[in-house]
Amino acid sequence: MLAATLVYAQNDNCSGATSLTVGTDFTSGATTSTNAGASDDGDVPSCNSDAVENVWFSVVVPASGNITIETREVSGSSFDDSTLTAYTGSCGSLTEIDCDDDGGEGLFSKLSLTGQTPGSTIYLSVWKYDSSTGNGDFEISAYQVLPPANDNCSAAVPLTVGTNFTSGMITSNNTGATTDGTAPSCNSDAEENVWFSVVVPQSGNITIETREAANSSFSDSSLTVYSGTCGSLTEVGCDDDGGNGAFSLVSLTGQTPGTTLYVSVWKYSSSTSNGEFQISAYESTPLANDNCSTAIPLTSGTDFTSGMITSDNSGATADGTAPSCNSGATGNVWFSVVVPQSGKVKIETKEAANSSFSDSSITVYSGTCGSLTEIGCDDDGGDGNFSLVSLTGQTPGATLYVSVWKYSSSTSNGEFQISAYDNSTLSTNEVAGNSKKISVSPNPFNDVVTISDVSDVKSVSIINPSGRLVKVIEKPSASLYLGDLQTGVYFISLKMNDGTTKTLKAIKK
Structure with a gap:
């Protein structure tokens, strides 16, 4: 009997590497290849010691020095999990410069290389994840993503x-951006930034915001604002999560009218995806x-209801001593109330419809401005994460602040409702505050938390204490499985069918 003959792929070794043509996107640079019959050639990848049976490719670095190499699945192929390595040097004397296992689509791989020597040859090896992975066809592409026009301060x-976010807003993109300048003071991990400029209006007040x-x-930005000129900049504002969700907002006052400020938008870290975002500069009038x-x-x-007004904390600064019930509170606004004849008064905040402001603290003071004494403080005693202070035995006619x-600082600004009232005179047939209150239990919880009423809940968002969205559950049931969360405090944001949002605080054991 004749022994079976093994047929190896043409590019089974580095010396037979298949040349790739650099495209402008995945499709234009793509070619279909196979690892059927491949053997092991070269050192195993640094990012996956189990990788086996690799095939080889080569590509010439374009003039920009930037190139992306990506593998994708071919329909019907049993090859469904790749590892990708890139090397400089020559066959027989290669140096690994990058490695990826699952950075592309699904279980496929993607490498984005910057600062390479134009005209030099890079060798690429595509491995299957381990010996249990099937062989077959796959797509591989080399393409260059050019930096955006505003990749540097000078551009x-x-x-x-504008007069608000919408009127001053433009849509931009950080795809292909490089890292330029000093990392933000509020986030040392930020990278791949793009640049904007804005002229300070006559009021000297300006807000810059990303959404x-x-x-x-692109889901997580950091934002820095500078005075000076490109090459000689001074940071005058920095924010990571002060806007909507994980986006950023910087509000500046007292700037010199007519001067130019430079603005840099960064992605939060290397693990943040690139893409489009909205940015706006608008004039902020002090509250x-x-x-x-x-x-x-x-x-x-x-x-x-009878004592309620709607107010707003957008653009508020921190004034006075932080509340005794919440040392992290910031951005406060002020109200006053005259104590009614009963000597009793309740001060309560609630969520305003369609507002991004979802978590308040309240302090109440006796005395006069400049000489105040805290007599009440509350963080979450009202609806959801809103606050309520109930006072008795106060002097009728006295003014409280x-x-x-x-x-x-990670809580978004926006409108809220506030009321001062004394409902102690209501008859037993009257009902005050007839709104339905939703709660979660158990709290703290282990793996499963139950919402008391989901009949009007459209979706649930789980947000960590830094304001980052970690999970979204559409059309939720009453019991939510959250066993994959790490131990700590979370905000469970309920988006209601009527467009309002209710936010509850829960602790994962």
């Missing part, structure tokens, strides 16, 4: 100052009640 895109773009994979001396008077009602704070 910053001018922003036009998520529809269908974009009338940003200080105790300009507190807005509240009229005491007989229930929450009330400060509403956002929970922490």
